[in-house]
Amino acid sequence: MTERQVIAPDSDTALWNSLRRHTQARIGLGRAGSALPTRHRLELQAAHAAARDAVHSPFDPDVVASALAGAATIRVRSAAPDRLTYLQRPDLGRRLHDVDRAHLPRDGWDVVFVVADGLSSRAVHEHAAAVVRATTQRLPSDWRVAPVVLAEQARVALGDDIAHALGAGMAVVLIGERPGMSAADSLGAYLTYDPRPGRTTDADRNCLSNIRPPLGLSHTAAATKLATLMRRARDLGRTGISLKDDFTPTLPQP
């Protein structure tokens, strides 16, 4: 139900139809009194239903592993045992499952990419592998990149725990953003230098959001921005608000 035709023919119809090329926002909907026309009211309800369903569709790490085509991967779970618990207990989603902690090989990694389901596994299935590959290609060849960690029932800060266990100097968490009514497949990227579980705060991260081609940020544009930020983070020795470009303080993490 994403088509946006206007039923009532009027002289502004052509204008709104051409403006819709520039935005997915629900503009020019018309009015029934002060309220929405019936069709648009039902369209909104359909989109809401789709977003509600997206939150609960399960993550399949195999999809990402095969899209990474041979790159080494490690699978982990957070301490949240299921979706319902995950939604109500962000503290558990930020912590590694104790069993899985032992599977992470500690070494002198420069960076670890964490692919985390967050609130939309669809976003992760469709975009995460491509962003990991394109970003890795743009990094200096002497950087030591850890196996890609595929994390289930994961919040952003789970990357801190993972990076710490691996001994990685930087974490890039690619995570499914909460589904909107017009975007159930939006990927976010959170870059954290020297992540420390419990000590790293939101202000220590840089964020790229809305990775969602063709309407949001493209995979290559995201990779270019990320790789640039990563090099600068290493030179500067930090990430967060002092590393200006893409930090979005008003956007909470999934």
Next chain:
Amino acid sequence: MSTYSATLGGRTHSFAGLAGLLAAASPERSGDRLAGLAADSAQARVAARWALAEVPLTRFLAEPVIPYETDDVTRLIMDSHDAAAFAPVSGLTVGELREWLLSDAADAPTLAALAPGLTPEMVAAVSKLMGNADLVAVARKVQVVTAFRSTIGLPGRLATRLQPNHPTDDPAGVAAALLDGLLLGSGDAVIGINPATDSPQAVRDLLDLLDGVIDRYSIPTQSCVLCHVTTSIDLMERGAPVDLVFQSIAGTQAANASFGVTLGLLDEAYEAARSLARGTVGSNALYFETGQGSALSADAHHGVDQQTVEARAYAVARRYDPLLVNTVVGFIGPEYLYDGRQILRAALEDHFCGKLLGLPMGLDICYTNHADADDDDIATMLTMLGVAGASFVICTPGGDDIMLNYQSASYHDALYLREVLGLRPAPEFEAWLGRIGLLDEGGGIRDVAGTGHPLTAIGRGLAA
């Protein structure tokens, strides 16, 4: 630490310290449960309210919920407390304050004079003894008027924030959504964009775009591109057209640190914003957003319940005479406010507490798709907050924000609210709506679809 107790159902319930008492007295909500602060039974919750009703207001000045030494928000609250303003209620308990607030003695001028004498903890405490209708009845009496190029908060008025967000900050996409909102009579509180990035150049481009439209059509409103306060300070130094300086704030020093702000930094922003003097009918130049759960989310709540911490954020806000403060009430998610019922309660509490503390309170009446809420909850909240006299609400095209991925009120919702409650836009903006031919005979917004209204020129260039 002091202990508070009450006997109920044949059992004596005890609560450790004012913080423990306030938390246990809170209505059920997921965030307090997550933090391990919620009452452990329904009877314990009511017992906490009995005990809280007996606490003298002066007790809140003697027992800070977060130590003075460790938290600059506590120091701000204590050091700025106005004992003279507090005098009329200084002999009351929390329960007596509830009854006094509901009485005819507490009229608009009295409540305005009282505001500097109240602390966030006092207003949070009394709100916990109030029903939803009480929160509406008292908040409705409070008047807080602020101004920049439009006047916000006058009786019988409801302003709106027009929020033309775009996921890649595409200027054409923003302009298209801006046109949509203006044609629906929105934007008198602010035309405010949440940019997708905090890149100073991207913010600058959007500021120039909004400034251009406001200037070209002589719209009596103000723009804001919601970026980090350091970015705004930087842009102001470089001569960017910054009307309002924005910042997300919270109720503890540590939570503010997680947003990358300190009171010193906000002081600096305040001075910079005022020095630009871009307002025409007033000089309130700051815009703050708050919302229950942010301190808990940052692990910076110090064992204080999320509503009390939220009220403390208002102490930070009022230091800076803001034009607008809004609680983004259902934005963070179900781990803090689980469903429509919890979001509604929080919205009424936040609005009540903010207004009693003297702030121009508006709301982003909203929910995320992982919360148990829908558009009927928006309608319920909107109606109650309209009756309660909210200064402004945030509106998005069709109620769907395509950049932040959440649902808020729509421009249509604001039209509904103005219609059913007889509310009008800010006076300067209303006059402009009349000049531009958007006002109908009854004071509502004319439906101009199909008439080729002059404002559509904003879109015609983009459509070409």
